[in-house]
Amino acid sequence: MHLLIVLAHPEKKSFNAHLAQQAQDTWRAQGHQATVLDLYAEQFEPREGDWHYSSRLDAGHFDTMQEQRHHWHQQALPRDVERHIELLLRADALILQFPFWWFGAPAILKGWMDRVFVYGGLYQSQRRHERGIMRGKKALVVSTAGASAQACAANGRDGDMRLLLWPILHSLHYIGFEVLEPYLIHGVRSGLAGEAQAQQRSALEQRILDYRARLMGWEQWPAIPFNRQQDFTEELSLKPGAPSYSPFVRHLP
Amino acid sequence: MHLLIVLAHPEKKSFNAHLAQQAQDTWRAQGHQATVLDLYAEQFEPREGDWHYSSRLDAGHFDTMQEQRHHWHQQALPRDVERHIELLLRADALILQFPFWWFGAPAILKGWMDRVFVYGGLYQSQRRHERGIMRGKKALVVSTAGASAQACAANGRDGDMRLLLWPILHSLHYIGFEVLEPYLIHGVRSGLAGEAQAQQRSALEQRILDYRARLMGWEQWPAIPFNRQQDFTEELSLKPGAPSYSPFVRHLP
Numbered sequence: 138m139h140l141l142i143v144l145a146h147p148e149k150k151s152f153n154a155h156l157a158q159q160a161q162d163t164w165r166a167q168g169h170q171a172t173v174l175d176l177y178a179e180q181f182e183p184r185e186g187d188w189h190y191s192s193r194l195d196a197g198h199f200d201t202m203q204e205q206r207h208h209w210h211q212q213a214l215p216r217d218v219e220r221h222i223e224l225l226l227r228a229d230a231l232i233l234q235f236p237f238w239w240f241g242a243p244a245i246l247k248g249w250m251d252r253v254f255v256y257g258g259l260y261q262s263q264r265r266h267e268r269g270i271m272r273g274k275k276a277l278v279v280s281t282a283g284a285s286a287q288a289c290a291a292n293g294r295d296g297d298m299r300l301l302l303w304p305i306l307h308s309l310h311y312i313g314f315e316v317l318e319p320y321l322i323h324g325v326r327s328g329l330a331g332e333a334q335a336q337q338r339s340a341l342e343q344r345i346l347d348y349r350a351r352l353m354g355w356e357q358w359p360a361i362p363f364n365r366q367q368d369f370t371e372e373l374s375l376k377p378g379a380p381s382y383s384p385f386v387r388h389l390p
Numbered sequence: 391m392h393l394l395i396v397l398a399h400p401e402k403k404s405f406n407a408h409l410a411q412q413a414q415d416t417w418r419a420q421g422h423q424a425t426v427l428d429l430y431a432e433q434f435e436p437r438e439g440d441w442h443y444s445s446r447l448d449a450g451h452f453d454t455m456q457e458q459r460h461h462w463h464q465q466a467l468p469r470d471v472e473r474h475i476e477l478l479l480r481a482d483a484l485i486l487q488f489p490f491w492w493f494g495a496p497a498i499l500k501g502w503m504d505r506v507f508v509y510g511g512l513y514q515s516q517r518r519h520e521r522g523i524m525r526g527k528k529a530l531v532v533s534t535a536g537a538s539a540q541a542c543a544a545n546g547r548d549g550d551m552r553l554l555l556w557p558i559l560h561s562l563h564y565i566g567f568e569v570l571e572p573y574l575i576h577g578v579r580s581g582l583a584g585e586a587q588a589q590q591r592s593a594l595e596q597r598i599l600d601y602r603a604r605l606m607g608w609e610q611w612p613a614i615p616f617n618r619q620q621d622f623t624e625e626l627s628l629k630p631g632a633p634s635y636s637p638f639v640r641h642l643p
Contacts, residue, residue: 147439148452183436183497186400199401200580201491202536238454239503239564240557241494244436248497266547283455288626294519294617295626296560296638304493304554311492327453364547373541373548385549 138169141228145176145235145246152325152341153281157234159345160279163352174224176245181217183248189215206257214255221253230275230355231314233305236325237282240301250308259312267365269313276314277358278302279348281325289323298323303385310363317358320348391422394481398429398488398499405578405594406534410487412598413532416605427477429498434470436501442468459510467508474506483528483608484567486558489578490535493554503561512565520618522566529567530611531555532601534578542576551576556638563616570611573601 142160146153157173164171182189187199194200194207208214214222225231235242254260259270282289282298289298302319310316322344329337351358364386368379381387395413399406410426417424435442440452447453447460461467467475478484488495507513517523535542535551542551555572563569575597582590604611617639621632634640 147437147454150451177437177439183501184400184430185491185496186430198403201400203580236454238438239500239507239561241500243438244497244501244504247492247494247500248436250492251497254492285626290627290642291640292628292642293626293639294619294622294628296556296636297640300553300638301557301560303549304557307549307554308492327456366547369547373538373546374543375545375547383549385553386546387544387550389543389545 138164138229139227140164140169140171140230140232141224142171142173142232142234143176143246143249144173145233145243145249147177147243149178151236152322153234153236156279156281156322156345156348157232159349160232160234160352163349167353172224172228174221176249179217181245181249183245183251185248185251189218189252202256205255206261209255209258214258215252218253218255221249222255222258225253225259225271228274230277231271231309232277232279233309234279235281237280237298237301240296242280242305250305254308254312264313265311265366266313266363269311271309271313272315274314275317275355275358275360276309277317278305278309278319279322280319281322283326284323286323289321300384303383306361307383307385310361316361316363318361320351322348391417391482392480393417393422393424393483393485394477395424395426395485395487396429396499396502397426398486398496398502400430400496402431404489405575406487406489409532409534409575409598409601410485412602413485413487413605416602420606425477425481427474429502432470434498434502436498436504438501438504442471442505455509458508459514462508462511467511468505471506471508474502475508475511478506478512478524481527483530484524484562485530485532486562487532488534490533490551490554493549495533495558503558507561507565517566518564518619519566519616522564524562524566525568527567528570528608528611528613529562530570531558531562531572532575533572534575536579537576539576542574553637556636559614560636560638563614569614569616571614573604575601 142157144157161171190204192213235246284295287293288295291297306316362382364382395410397410414424443457445464445466488499537548540546541548544550559569615635617635
């Protein structure tokens with residue numbers, strides 16, 4: 138079993154880096170392989186654009202999807218993208234580890250999806266969702282927020298963090314992953330002192346123990362139910378009577 | 391009246407660039423000012439990180455929020471960030487123009503939010519939501535998707551596109567903008583030929599006319615209702631009996 142942990146935090150000694158390390162240690166202690174892909178450490182370029190493509194299908198007009206597919210088939214993708222795709226294909230499990238910035242992932246991780254999830258290679262019309270290339274593999278989002286658990290709850294002022302992460306969860310499912318319920322850690326704030334700092338430290342240590350225990354029981358980690366392609370009409374609307382699993386796919390009133 | 395259009399597309403001749411130009415032309419034709427900030431053209435750096443900060447509060451440990459606030463107060467923010475903040479403060483209206491990549495904005499635009507919406511400057515605990523620094527200004531998200539309108543509908547296979555954009559809409563509201571209903575254009579696909587291409591061209595031309603007409607009636611563009619801070623308890627939970635405007639802030643069952 139090979140776990141790939143993609144880490145997106147600019148500080149090497151961050152709590153996020155610590156969580157990535159904990160996941161790697163836990164996985165290895167069980168006799169498995171685990172690799173941390175530290176996007177900041179390798180200065181990953183998050184901007185998708187024409188300059189990455191050496192063998193253009195159309196040199197006059199840059200079309201991202203067309204050039205991704207073309208370069209996939211020509212085996213001419215950028216070297217970093219090729220390497221990251223190899224890591225993904227080799228992995229049995231994926232963890233995305235990042236701080237919650239502006240209600241989503243840091244740009245470096247969004248750009249990793251923009252550049253690495255290439256059209257023609259990691260997905261195409263007949264290879265998506267439960268037929269996606271990553272089927273049979275599990276993906277987990279682990280994210281830290283400065284706000285409190287109450288503020289990030291379904292009735293919290295910041296909005297339901299699980300739903301705010303949906304674009305990422307949905308993207309992982311789009312390329313075929315079985316997507317696990319995300320692991321969210323709130324109240325990860327800096328600038329605390331004295332009693333508040335001590336309380337936070339103790340709370341985060343508890344969370345790390347909990348996280349490690351849950352990783353040990355990886356097979357039992359609950360997955361998010363998604364609709365299957367057969368639940369939709371040819372026009373891609375939810376069929377009457379089909380289940381509505383996703384909060385983003387509802388029967389019209 | 392000054393409109394700032396932030397454009398995030400790698401191709402200068404893209405439909406997105408065309409839409410940005412249309413908005414600028416329409417705005418100017420009414421005697422207003424309009425500026426296009428083309429993030430790709432100026433090779434905007436989307437990665438937030440320590441190397442942007444010249445006058446570190448803590449040189450040993452990079453804390454994004456602390457360094458943002460410190461450099462804002464020291465007037466030592468990176469020059470591009472300073473310039474973009476000036477553009478935002480001068481604007482009466484903002485348009486974010488981007489293609490829908492992996493159910494969100496391209497990384498270059500996400501990173502623009504990560505780096506430009508600085509803590510201490512563009513928001514702080516007493517200056518958020520309806521008390522945010524951008525209050526009284528309107529923001530509009532204009533996004534193009536390759537998928538069909540049916541696939542992006544509330545009962546579509548790709549999930550409700552309006553909800554998938556929520557992290558961005560919510561972020562704009564967080565710094566005080568009045569957030570307008572997003573303008574979504576579906577079926578923007580490449581690689582079409584013959585009749586399908588002609589049909590698409592005609593459909594997109596209609597959308598441009600519609601977009602221009604709606605921009606002319608900017609004052610009537612419907613806004614998204616958000617909860618106010620008074621709707622939440624001190625613990626930031628929705629008060630019993632308070633309205634629940636946002637699909638991401640719900641009363642618990």
